[in-house]
Amino acid sequence: MNPTDIRNAIENGKTALGIEFGSTRIKAVLVGADHTPLASGGHEWENRYENGVWTYSLDDVWTGLQACFRDLRAAVQAQYNVSLRTVGAIGFSGMMHGYMPFDQDGALLVPFRTWRNTITGQAAAQLTELFQFNIPQRWSIAHLWQAILNQEPHVKDIHHLTTLAGYVHWKLTGEKVLGVGEASGMFPIDSATNDYDARKIEQFNALLAAQNLPWRLPDILPRVLVAGEPAGKLTPEGARLLDPSGELQPGIPLCPPEGDAETGMVATNSVAERTGNVSAGTSVFAMIVLEKPLSRVYPEIDIVTTPTGKPVAMVHSNNCTSDLNAWIDLFQEFTQAIGVEVSESKLYETLYRLALAGDADGGGLLAYNYVSGEHITHMEEGRPLFVRTPTSRFTLANFMRTHLFASLGALRIGLDILFEQERVQIDQILGHGGFFKTREVGQRVMAAAMNVPVSVMETAGEGGAWGIALLAAYMLYRQANESLEAYLADRVFAGQKAVTLAPDRRDVDGFAAFMERYKRGLPIERAAVEALPVAG
Numbered sequence: 001m002n003p004t005d006i007r008n009a010i011e012n013g014k015t016a017l018g019i020e021f022g023s024t025r026i027k028a029v030l031v032g033a034d035h036t037p038l039a040s041g042g043h044e045w046e047n048r049y050e051n052g053v054w055t056y057s058l059d060d061v062w063t064g065l066q067a068c069f070r071d072l073r074a075a076v077q078a079q080y081n082v083s084l085r086t087v088g089a090i091g092f093s094g095m096m097h098g099y100m101p102f103d104q105d106g107a108l109l110v111p112f113r114t115w116r117n118t119i120t121g122q123a124a125a126q127l128t129e130l131f132q133f134n135i136p137q138r139w140s141i142a143h144l145w146q147a148i149l150n151q152e153p154h155v156k157d158i159h160h161l162t163t164l165a166g167y168v169h170w171k172l173t174g175e176k177v178l179g180v181g182e183a184s185g186m187f188p189i190d191s192a193t194n195d196y197d198a199r200k201i202e203q204f205n206a207l208l209a210a211q212n213l214p215w216r217l218p219d220i221l222p223r224v225l226v227a228g229e230p231a232g233k234l235t236p237e238g239a240r241l242l243d244p245s246g247e248l249q250p251g252i253p254l255c256p257p258e259g260d261a262e263t264g265m266v267a268t269n270s271v272a273e274r275t276g277n278v279s280a281g282t283s284v285f286a287m288i289v290l291e292k293p294l295s296r297v298y299p300e301i302d303i304v305t306t307p308t309g310k311p312v313a314m315v316h317s318n319n320c321t322s323d324l325n326a327w328i329d330l331f332q333e334f335t336q337a338i339g340v341e342v343s344e345s346k347l348y349e350t351l352y353r354l355a356l357a358g359d360a361d362g363g364g365l366l367a368y369n370y371v372s373g374e375h376i377t378h379m380e381e382g383r384p385l386f387v388r389t390p391t392s393r394f395t396l397a398n399f400m401r402t403h404l405f406a407s408l409g410a411l412r413i414g415l416d417i418l419f420e421q422e423r424v425q426i427d428q429i430l431g432h433g434g435f436f437k438t439r440e441v442g443q444r445v446m447a448a449a450m451n452v453p454v455s456v457m458e459t460a461g462e463g464g465a466w467g468i469a470l471l472a473a474y475m476l477y478r479q480a481n482e483s484l485e486a487y488l489a490d491r492v493f494a495g496q497k498a499v500t501l502a503p504d505r506r507d508v509d510g511f512a513a514f515m516e517r518y519k520r521g522l523p524i525e526r527a528a529v530e531a532l533p534v535a536g
Contacts, residue, residue: 017472049534100112168257171241231257261287271485366518370382377410387521433463
């Protein structure tokens with residue numbers, strides 16, 4: 001599209017807008033009718049550890065969203081000399097799971113408990129046994145049952161329970177709904193009905209019978225929608241909440257709000273059977289669309305769905321690049337201390353590339369990147385550790401290689417179950433997220449960890465915000481009976497270029513040797529958790 005056509009499209013609302021609440025960044029992407037990104041905006045934010053809980057305040061949610069939209073609007077004005085007053089459709093996505101209970105007046109009853117918390121082990125274990133279906137600690141139903149077990153006084157006042165994406169959507173439209181993929185991180189989904197599993201709802205309500213509560217589970221859960229269904233319109237109050245300047249007009253249709261796992265699947269065209277994607281940033285998760293159910297329940301494997309309700313095996317590790325980022329911040333401090341100006345992007349590029357020159361296994365070094373707890377390795381809390389022996393090859397290249405390997409250590413343990421025990425077959429894995437930002441490096445490490453070719457598309461940097469924009473566009477432009485899988489394959493990704501790297505045998509063998517050391521060293525991490533309390 002030429003600049004004149006783009007201006008006309010923006011003025012006439014021939015666009016779709018996706019906004020995603022990531023763990024460290026809120027990002028907005030505006031796309032044209034051909035799904036090409038036209039402009040983007042962003043706002044950095046960070047979770048807080050308060051009173052033993054990882055959280056974000058509601059003030060942070062709204063000031064962050066408004067700053068992100070303001071940044072997008074400024075980009076549109078600067079690039080195309082036109083004011084952003086309307087769009088064809090909007091979609092919101094956010095970090096999945098967590099716990100946001102509201103009372104009948106719409107007030108949040110306890111601070112938002114994010115996916116990062118590992119404080120629901122008792123509840124998760126009990127519900128997994130009851131349902132014979134894995135309930136991870138970060139799922140909303142685990143948080144709810146744990147709050148009941150803890151006899152927390154707010155439980156009796158719950159009127160509505162939702163996720164971050166569901167909350168924002170509700171406040172902007174008045175609709176208490178979720179996309180089926182996001183809903184599958186609240187409570188198990190029946191893919192035959194694309195709704196909450198009715199049998200498991202009955203089982204949970206039977207548990208509630210002894211609790212003397214004024215509600216039952218269906219009373220407080222959001223309504224489930226699938227991709228393509230309308231999910232409400234931007235109200236006048238919602239328009240002012242999103243854009244306090246008053247320029248954005250109400251009445252814009254919204255698609256169902258989804259989770260970041262599902263938007264990652266859409267952004268990598270990984271929604272069909274035998275496809276998969278891995279998203280690597282603050283956390284890391286691999287999503288494999290299943291051909292058939294797994295043979296049994298695994299606590300390391302979550303079963304969620306695509307935005308159309310297909311079952312997906314999800315291996316989720318709470319920790320990926322946060323510890324690595326902290327080390328690079330330390331190196332940045334060093335460059336500043338000696339008076340050398342090095343940009344952050346140059347520092348990342350240099351240090352990541354140096355990892356490729358390290359010994360295959362990282363020189364005998366060992367690291368655990370556990371900023372928070374890690375359920376796959378059964379750590380309720382995290383203590384970032386770096387360990388070496390007197391004979392380890394302690395070089396900068398090995399140091400970087402080890403920390404890149406460690407970023408994927410817990411993930412690999414879960415993937416071994418899928419590939420080695422369940423013999424799950426995949427045709428392709430696509431990567432996206434900050435881990436892949438430095439060309440080739442993240443791909444090579446991921447290919448070594450998974451021992452399969454890993455592809456990265458040209459649009460990988462746009463991430464989940466682009467994915468939810470595509471879901472908004474699908475609602476807007478799809479033909480009758482046109483499936484999401486066909487829409488993405490034929491209208492979005494046809495002709496898309498991808499860079500694919502096959503696993504290098506040296507890297508694969510080196511990663512395997514590192515993983516043996518990683519598993520043997522887990523008692524060190526356990527000892528650190530027990531011996532080193534976190535300061536309040």
